[in-house]
Amino acid sequence: xxxxQSVCKLFISGRGHVQALSEISxxxxxxxxxxxxxRSGSGKTTLLNCIGTxxxxxxxxxxxNGTDICRLSLRRRTLFRRQEMGFVFQAGNxxxxxTVAENLQFPLELNGIRGKAQRGxxxxxxxxxxxxGYEKALPVELSGGESQRIAFARAIAxxxxxxxxxEPTASLDSSTGKQLVELMVxxxxxxxxTLFIATHxxxxxxxxxxxxxxxxxxxxxxx
Amino acid sequence: xxxxxLLKIAALTLWRSWRASVVLLFMVISAVAALVFLSALxxxxxxxxxxxxxxxxxxxxxxxxxxxxxAHRLQIPGVKQVLVRRQQxxxxxxxxxxxxxxxxxxxPAGEKEATAYxxxxxxxxxxxxxxxxxxxxxxxAKRLKLAIGDTVNLLNLKGLPLKTLTIAGIYRTGISHLxxxxxxxxxxxxxxxxxxxxxxxxxxxxxxLESIVTQYRQMLPLASITAWTEFMPDLKQLIDLDAICMxxxxxxxxxxxxxxxxxxxxxxxxxxxxxxxxxxxxxxxxGDTALLLMTQIGLLTVxxxxxxxxxxxxxxxxxxxxxxxxxxxxxxxxYFSVSGILYPRLTGPALLTxxxxxxxxxxxxxxxxxxYIIRKNPAxxxxxx
Numbered sequence: 001x002x003x004x005q006s007v008c009k010l011f012i013s014g015r016g017h018v019q020a021l022s023e024i025s026x027x028x029x030x031x032x033x034x035x036x037x038x039r040s041g042s043g044k045t046t047l048l049n050c051i052g053t054x055x056x057x058x059x060x061x062x063x064x065n066g067t068d069i070c071r072l073s074l075r076r077r078t079l080f081r082r083q084e085m086g087f088v089f090q091a092g093n094x095x096x097x098x099t100v101a102e103n104l105q106f107p108l109e110l111n112g113i114r115g116k117a118q119r120g121x122x123x124x125x126x127x128x129x130x131x132x133g134y135e136k137a138l139p140v141e142l143s144g145g146e147s148q149r150i151a152f153a154r155a156i157a158x159x160x161x162x163x164x165x166x167e168p169t170a171s172l173d174s175s176t177g178k179q180l181v182e183l184m185v186x187x188x189x190x191x192x193x194t195l196f197i198a199t200h201x202x203x204x205x206x207x208x209x210x211x212x213x214x215x216x217x218x219x220x221x222x223x
Numbered sequence: 224x225x226x227x228x229l230l231k232i233a234a235l236t237l238w239r240s241w242r243a244s245v246v247l248l249f250m251v252i253s254a255v256a257a258l259v260f261l262s263a264l265x266x267x268x269x270x271x272x273x274x275x276x277x278x279x280x281x282x283x284x285x286x287x288x289x290x291x292x293x294a295h296r297l298q299i300p301g302v303k304q305v306l307v308r309r310q311q312x313x314x315x316x317x318x319x320x321x322x323x324x325x326x327x328x329x330x331p332a333g334e335k336e337a338t339a340y341x342x343x344x345x346x347x348x349x350x351x352x353x354x355x356x357x358x359x360x361x362x363x364a365k366r367l368k369l370a371i372g373d374t375v376n377l378l379n380l381k382g383l384p385l386k387t388l389t390i391a392g393i394y395r396t397g398i399s400h401l402x403x404x405x406x407x408x409x410x411x412x413x414x415x416x417x418x419x420x421x422x423x424x425x426x427x428x429x430x431x432l433e434s435i436v437t438q439y440r441q442m443l444p445l446a447s448i449t450a451w452t453e454f455m456p457d458l459k460q461l462i463d464l465d466a467i468c469m470x471x472x473x474x475x476x477x478x479x480x481x482x483x484x485x486x487x488x489x490x491x492x493x494x495x496x497x498x499x500x501x502x503x504x505x506x507x508x509x510g511d512t513a514l515l516l517m518t519q520i521g522l523l524t525v526x527x528x529x530x531x532x533x534x535x536x537x538x539x540x541x542x543x544x545x546x547x548x549x550x551x552x553x554x555x556x557x558y559f560s561v562s563g564i565l566y567p568r569l570t571g572p573a574l575l576t577x578x579x580x581x582x583x584x585x586x587x588x589x590x591x592x593x594x595y596i597i598r599k600n601p602a603x604x605x606x607x608x
Contacts, residue, residue: 096498097239098232
C-alpha cells in the first residue's frame with residue numbers, strides 16, 4: 001500500500017516560485033491502477049517523481065507499507081527504487097547503446113537475477129510483448145510502438161511492486177497506445193503491481209481503479 | 224552491479240558511440256606516441272652526448288695510480304677495451320720557441336679502435352706503432368710553426384734534450400683540454416723515464432657503469448677510479464636537466480591533453496545524460512555510476528595508451544636504425560664533437576611513463592564529468608533532456 005500525506009513541492013526558478021504540488025494526500029492499495037490527469041504543468045510528472053523517489057517533496061510524507069520512503073538515505077532510496085519500482089517515460093526510455101535483450105537484462109542484473117532465470121525471463125517478456133526475434137535489435141532499429149513495448153517490458157522485468165508511467169502513450173497513435181496500456185494494466189493486475197499513469201489521454205481513464213485530477217499542483221478531484 | 228556487467232555496459236557504450244570514442248582515442252594515441260618517441264629521443268640525445276664525450280678520448284672510466292701489470296686485470300666482462308697510456312710532462316722545442324705539453328704514449332692500434340680523437344686529423348696521419356713520430360694539436364703546431372714531416376725536440380722540464388720526433392699528424396678536436404697542452408706518440412717513442420700511467424676504460428653497450436666502477440674499486444683499492452659522471456660533471460648535470468625537462472614536458476602535454484579529454488568526455492557524457500538519468504531512476508547507485516564512467520575512460524585510455532605505445536615504439540624502431548642527423552646544429556657543440564647523429568633509444572621508463580601518465584591523467588579527467596552526473600538528481604536530468 002502506498003499513502004501520500006500532505007505532499008508539497010515548490011520549484012524556485014528565475015521566473016519566481018512555482019508550487020508544483022500542494023497538500024496532495026491519497027492512498028493506493030497494492031495492485032490498484034491509478035491514473036493522474038491534468039493539463040501540462042499541473043504537477044503530474046512531479047507527483048510521479050515524488051512517488052518514485054526521483055525527487056523529494058519539500059514537506060509531507062510518502063509511506064510505502066508503513067515506511068516513509070522520503071526519509072530513506074540516498075543509497076536506501078536508490079535500492080528501494082531498484083527493487084520495488086519500474087519506470088516508463090514518455091519517450092527515449094531505452095539505453096540506445098544496448099540491444100533489446102541487453103535493455104531487458106539491465107534491471108534483472110541490478111536485482112541479481114542472472115543465468116538461466118535471466119534468460120528465461122527475457123524470453124518470456126519478449127513473447128508477452130510480441131517481440132520475439134528482436135533480441136539483438138538496437139533501439140534505433142525499432143518503431144515507436146516497439147520501443148515503448150520494450151520500455152514496459154523492462155519496467156516490469158524484475159516484477160516491481162509499483163509501476164510508474166509518465167505519458168507512456170504520448171508518442172504513439174491512439175490504438176497502439178490503448179493496446180499497450182491494456183496489456184500493462186492486465187499484467188499489473190495479474191502480478192498485484194500498483195500502477196500509476198500520468199496521461200492526457202481521456203480514453204485510458206476507463207482502465208483505472210482511481211483517477212486523480214490535478215490542477216496547478218492541487219488535487220482537484222478523485223474518482 | 225556486477226563488475227562484469229558494468230564492464231560490458233562500459234565497453235558497449237564506447238563501441239556503439241564510436242565517433243566520440245574515436246576522437247578521444249585519437250587524442251590519447253597521438254599524445255602517447257609522440258611522448259614515447261620524444262622520451263626515446265631524449266635518451267638517444269643523452270646517449271649521443273655521452274658517446275661523443277667519452278668516446279672521443281677519455282672512455283667511460285678513468286684510472287690513475289695503477290701499475291702496468293694491474294691495468295691488464297681491468298679487462299673484465301662488460302668492458303670493451305682498456306687503453307693504457309703513459310704520460311710525461313715535457314717541453315717541445317724548435318729552434319725558436321718552446322711549449323710545455325703532456326706527451327701521451329699510447330698504443331696506436333688500440334686508440335684507433337676505441338677512440339675518435341685520431342679522426343680529427345687535419346693534416347698528416349695518426350702515428351703507427353713503432354714509429355718515432357708525434358701527433359700534435361693545431362694550436363701547438365701553429366705556436367711552434369711546425370708542419371708535417373718537421374722534427375721537434377723533446378726536452379725535460381729543465382731544458383735538457385731527451386730525443387727528437389717527427390711530426391706525423393696535426394689534429395683539432397674543438398675541445399680545449401685536448402687541443403691545448405697535449406701531444407701523442409706511440410708508447411715506445413716516449414723518452415726514457417715516463418712513469419705516470421693512466422687507463423681509459425671503454426664499456427660495452429648496456430653495461431652498467433656503476434657496477435664496473437664498484438668492481439674496479441674493490442679490485443684496486445689504492446688506485447683512483449673515476450666514472451665519467453665524476454670527471455665530466457657538466458655533462459652529468461646536462462643529462463639530469465634533460466630528464467627534468469622531459470618530465471615537465473610529459474606533465475604539461477598530458478595536463479593539456481587531459482583538459483581536452485575531460486571536455487570531450489564531458490560532452491560525451493552530456494550527450495548520454497538522459498540515459499544516465501534513466502539508469503539512476505532504475506536504481507543504479509552513485510558509486511556504480513562513478514565506476515561505470517571511470518571504467519569507460521579507463522578502457523579508452525588503456526586501449527589508446529597501448530596503441531600509442533606501439534605507434535611510438537614502431538617510430539622509435541624506424542629511427543633507431545636510420546638515426547636522426549642533427550650535425551648541422553651541433554658542429555660547434557663539444558658534446559657532439561664526434562657525430563651529430565641521434566639514435567632514439569627506448570628504455571623502460573621512456574616506454575612506460577607516457578602510457579601510465581596517460582591512464583592516470585585520463586582517470587583524473589573523468590572526475591569532473593563523474594561528479595557532474597553523480598550530483599544530478601535523476602528527475603532534474605529527465606526533466607532537462
